[in-house]
Amino acid sequence: MRISVGVGVKGIKKAYKGKPVLIDATFAANPGKCVGIVGSNGSGKSTLLSILAGVRKADGGDFLCEDVDLLRCPGMIPRVIGYVPQGEPLMEELTAWDNLCMCCDKRAVKKSLSDGALRLLGVDGFLKVPVRHMSGGMKKRLSIGCSVVSNPKILLLDEPSAALDPVCKENIRRYLEAYKREGGIVVMATHDAQDLELCDDCYILKDGILQAYSYDGDFHKLAEALM
């Protein structure tokens, strides 16, 4: 995972049945940095992340990564991006190991379990457990594991800490810090004060526009800015 230049998201637009949700979503992120996107429910955070992940189509805009507009080369997206949507994208009947093997070849999974992301996330502790028997924290760590096992340069996380206990949040935070140290770029939608501590830049998504916000640790002030 190495990325030599930052990524640029420019003028992303999206409307559902003529109703605009994103009017101009623009931001940039450099290697080793985390961008936090905050907005009230329904403001369009998941829409934006799913567009960047290539899951939904934008009505306009660019997503530039190393001189390539990923929105116009969707075939490149899986090689560059890991995406963890709000719900769990896991196969309920399969074990952690089998879910991982659906995302990546077995050799890479084994390597990551011994000294990589999967070890840091603690996925090695519940490899044989079927997803339907997992706690919310195990599912979230496995979902992140599935999306990073192939070493993407950019990681898109949609509310990664929602409903997780403090130990699990800490485990994920430590992993994300390591991911940033290696030069990865994180873009996360979040409402969580602890998540925001990880963010180098913060944006508020309001009325379809991303506005830079200087988060100083005052969560009440942030909530007022969202209103």
Ligand code: ADP
């Ligand atoms: P957030 O993640 O910030 O809560 P979403 O991106 O999920 O916001 O949704 C933004 C708005 O777009 C909401 O009003 C939601 O109802 C609407 N929306 C989301 N997905 C669809 C869809 N597939 N069809 C129509 N409207 C949608």
Ligand code: MG
């Ligand atoms: Mg959402």
